[in-house]
Amino acid sequence: MSSIKKFQVTFDCAEPERVARFWCEVLGYVAPPPPEGFATWDGYNESLAPENRGSWFACSDPTGVGPRLFFQRVPEGKAVKNRVHLDVRVGTGLVGEERLAVLEAECARLVALGAVRLRLLAADEENEACLVMQDVEGNEFCLD
Numbered sequence: 001m002s003s004i005k006k007f008q009v010t011f012d013c014a015e016p017e018r019v020a021r022f023w024c025e026v027l028g029y030v031a032p033p034p035p036e037g038f039a040t041w042d043g044y045n046e047s048l049a050p051e052n053r054g055s056w057f058a059c060s061d062p063t064g065v066g067p068r069l070f071f072q073r074v075p076e077g078k079a080v081k082n083r084v085h086l087d088v089r090v091g092t093g094l095v096g097e098e099r100l101a102v103l104e105a106e107c108a109r110l111v112a113l114g115a116v117r118l119r120l121l122a123a124d125e126e127n128e129a130c131l132v133m134q135d136v137e138g139n140e141f142c143l144d
Helices: 014-025 041-048 096-112
Strands: 008-013 056-059 067-074 086-088 114-122 128-132 138-144
Touching: 008 014, 014 056, 056 138, 096 114, 096 128, 096 138
Parallel strands: 008 067, 086 138
Antiparallel strands: 056 067, 114 128, 128 138
């Protein structure tokens, strides 16, 4: 049996802080304080070599339950569909029109933050409806 109790989810991206702050808003996560000895993240970044400024950012669940999210700058852009994605569980336990209303309301909130709505996956015999979306850098996720 594994002794691993915690994990983090890592995103490759072009603008780590921008993407991290988007996900903080989506999930109610918080950004960590700047590293010791710095009053702000801008101050910390200014202390780094130019090529390392803004190369990473993280956020975490303030309750300590959810995984830490880590965002790292990579040189290449996103080229294909994600192999792994987050399901943002806003409609758990809801069905039909009630579920759709909750999904649509959350979708509107996230679009205002910079997300893009891609498509609605309608309910079928096995699954309830969900909305496929993209974050501010085009990473797919689902409102479920």
